[in-house]
Amino acid sequence: MTAKKFSKAAACYEEHAKVQAKSAQILFDWIGSRKRFCTLDLGCGPGLHYSTLNTVSNLVVQLDLSESMLSTSEEGHKVCADMDALPFQENVFDLVFSNFAIQWSQDLNSLLLNLASVLKPQGEAYLSIVLEGSLNEVKKAYVDSNLTSNVNNFTHLDTLKRDIETSSLKLQTLEQVTLKDVFVTPKEALQSIKRIGANHTLMPTQACVGLGGKSKIQSILSNYPCNNGIYEVTYEVALLKLTKE
Template sequence: MAEPLAIETSGEDLLPDKRQVAASFSRAAESYDSVAALQRVVGTELLARLPGDLKPARWLDLGSGTGYFSRALAARFPQAEGVALDIAEGMLRHARPLGGAAHFVAGDAECLPLQADCVDLLFSSLAVQWCADFAAVLGEARRVLRPDGVFAFTSLCVGTLQELRDSWQAVDGLVHVNRFRRFEDYQRLCSTSGLQLLGLERQPQVLHFPDLRSLTHELKALGAHNLNPGRPGGLTGRARILALIDAYERFRQPQGLPATYQVVHGVLHKSR
């Protein structure tokens, strides 16, 4: 049986401010699940990549959002104690009544409010791309994992939403699309993390939309619309929107307008 969970309180400039990330995802809590098909596919693939002999006494769902994968982890490991942690209070309020975890904790992946050596599995799907300091995330994973513990994550890297980025570039050259770190940065940081790398790969996932409005609506409903520093303020004029639609139409395929996500899958192990 795991000892009681002790929760502690704590006294790349181009990535979004985490306060804006928290606020944006809190606002999206009610709409998120209605448009989260990609997120569910990616997280389900991550579950499948967990070591088959893993039997955690306690797991942590880092960036737990609406709690979909907290509930999936609870179903897979029914004897384990679950902790759902997210930076967005609105997501935690939405998830708590749905269950899945024993604890719902507001916290930052770069400075986890947990004691050392307290979890056996740290699971995080499509959350750490919002962390400017991924080295700190890895350091915290190493700190809170018990020996033989596993950190499994998915994230996004450069090339995500490239069609939308290129279309905006043709219109005005301003920052309208979220920036993500390079896959090579994930390789470098994981290799120097002090954790054993069991697997790290990049896999494209392509969604198709009937029109640009459908894509931008989904991004807003997810809370993942433009959060970048340097993004243009105010409303986007009609002329620029029409120019954007025209530019994006160049990418149209028989299935619709493509939106490519470059998904990073990583599984790391804390050696004894």
Template sequence: MKLDPQRPDSVLARQRFDRAAQHYDAAAVIQREIGTRLMERLDYIRMQPERLLDLGCGTGLISEQALKRYALTQIVSLDLATSMVDYTRQRLVAESRVAGVCADANALPLQDNSIDMVLSNLMLQWCNHLPQVFAECARVLRPEGLLMFSTLGPDTLHELRDSWRQVDGYAHTSRFEDMHNIGDALLGAGFRDPVVDREVITLTYAEVRGLLADLKGIGANNATVGRSRGLTGKQRWQAFYQAYEQFKQPDGRYPATYEVIYGHAWAPLMKPSAKPERFIPIYAR
């Protein structure tokens, strides 16, 4: 079976996020903004979760905000990258209500029906099989539990993608799922009343190198299976920068577009019985 060249290489992505943990926050401007907007959407949800899963916790931004919002909630901060989990633990070391777990979203090491709310900020775009991730979320959520997330849509970084397309035939950005496919995946996993919407956020840079530095700073530089495996020579870089000139704005700045997709859905009312053999202590630190 031929692999999608724009599919993320999960091993490489994990390695890069591990390396990025210590300087992630300094470059994560868009991640912080979208995370704040995601949390603001909880203002309309009348729910006081007993247990909350921060899926793809990164450096702990969502976990920290959830602690402030929910005074009694116990939080599982889960990420594929060990360094991210360690950073979250250090950031929230004084909080006994937080448990750090390193695990894959495709196989959550949590008991069935053990979580009231799953929050996920800009993690799902790194998953190669979204239906499986949603199925795992549905499994661990209690009946009537809530999944709320943000992810990236197909127009994200189209300037960078289009510019590289004029230079070579390699993949330079991941393939981001359309909001309609995300809605279908939610329904396929048994979620009820899914709501998915989008907005476009554009960052601008004085130089294109600033965008590339930010992507590298958060570990989000090219990790596709179809990436070039050799060094990018000076001539190709110059051709890329020249191609990006077509997007230069009248004020001389260079845009980077992010299509942000937000969604929430409610867990199935009727669910399979729990499987204790998959359980790990929810507070293992």
């Protein structure tokens, strides 16, 4: 299901992934300019970060679950695989980069253990992950419309910290940031989630089929929170630097 959602969004992902670009830039600032030999871009999507990662690495391997996302990029070495089943030997990568992807893991603790395995000793992982508290505007619109929403249950920060502690990776830096996309209509705000492939949240057209569907859609749009004439989509994001000792 996750691969299907992101495959549909492949063509328009870059245009709408504004929040993702902000978190990526923070991670790039942390990475700096020191050259590494081999880098893994985990959950690479349409390869937006290949050029930047290529400047700090002799070899960039791009991994994504969606073939459509991978086909959008014409550069680099590509691997179509599940992040929860990494197809790599131990001690391969000097650097792992992952932006707005690992929240889709079915077992985050296991994923972190696997990242430790594929990293070389003294290797580094720079990751961003969406946290609980994200998409609250969407949740509120559904609640105020007396409808049940299927907004993703993202991981809590305390749970993330525990998963890191039980992995063999050492936490060097953790920063939580609030990132917002802004839109001029509530419909655009809701559609923005679909356009980056992250619409595990039920969208109005999906949730409101059948008798009375139009009135439910209108209720959701009417109840979407408005802040001085703009409609926001908020993401709580943890930015991490981890190392393998």
